[in-house]
Amino acid sequence: MAISDVSEFLASRKNIAGSACGLAGLALTFTGVAGPYWPVVVAGLYGAGALTAPPERPAPPGFPDPSARLGELRADFEQLRGYLREVDVPPVAAARIGEIDELLGALLDPGWAAELLAQDPEALHALGRAVRQDVPEAVDTYARTRWWTRITPGQEQPERHLDRQLALVQEELTSVAAALRETEARRQESHTRYLEERGR
Structure with a gap:
């Protein structure tokens, strides 16, 4: 995977939504709710966030003003x-x-x-x-x-x-x-x- 593809993914809506849900999973881990299965909880919440994020929209064509x-x-x-x-x-x-x-x-x-x-x-x-x-x-x-x-x-x-x-x-x-x-x-x-x- 090219560096540009990685940077695009990191800035994508799916990654941002998944990361936000993953942070919520870490918060559950620190409060003791997730227990020993915290990696599964964090990964699951990240995946759920990435799946529910709105899809990326291509930019409209830049017609002359x-x-x-x-x-x-x-x-x-x-x-x-x-x-x-x-x-x-x-x-x-x-x-x-x-x-x-x-x-x-x-x-x-x-x-x-x-x-x-x-x-x-x-x-x-x-x-x-x-x-x-x-x-x-x-x-x-x-x-x-x-x-x-x-x-x-x-x-x-x-x-x-x-x-x-x-x-x-x-x-x-x-x-x-x-x-x-x-x-x-x-x-x-x-x-x-x-x-x-x-x-x-």
């Missing part, structure tokens, strides 16, 4: 900003990207909005999907499709798809912001009701 996930998302957002500064997009798409950037920046800015966001896994997931997948994929697909359109003219313009995709992302992010605002509004109304009821 929501605030840590928010920090990672902020770092990814900064990466996305750097990428978008280098990509050439039409003026209409650039304006929409600016609006999305402003919205994401406000939602991810450290403060009360970020605290509220950290408590809403669905909203956090929606923002992560927009930053890590939706926006970069829309822009990258546009850049690649535009190149093919130049050598095979007459196809549907990729700008239309880019603008529609960005509009859908912006719409989803606006919904997230509205839902967070609604959460705060409900909280405010709840506090008003509490104060009104307390004053009666």
Whole structure:
């Protein structure tokens, strides 16, 4: 048996409960109750204590804290900003990207909005999907499709798809912001009701 196994057993609930019962057996021995069979009494009480002790529970998995996930998302957002500064997009798409950037920046800015966001896994997931997948994929697909359109003219313009995709992302992010605002509004109304009821 390895030293780590021995130290785990010594710190286990079974050993602690068995030792407590074994000490009770020693107390019985010193008072003369156990008589000549004191080793059997002590061992029996130790075994009974070890058997009745609650089983060891494995530690729950250590998933990342929501605030840590928010920090990672902020770092990814900064990466996305750097990428978008280098990509050439039409003026209409650039304006929409600016609006999305402003919205994401406000939602991810450290403060009360970020605290509220950290408590809403669905909203956090929606923002992560927009930053890590939706926006970069829309822009990258546009850049690649535009190149093919130049050598095979007459196809549907990729700008239309880019603008529609960005509009859908912006719409989803606006919904997230509205839902967070609604959460705060409900909280405010709840506090008003509490104060009104307390004053009666």
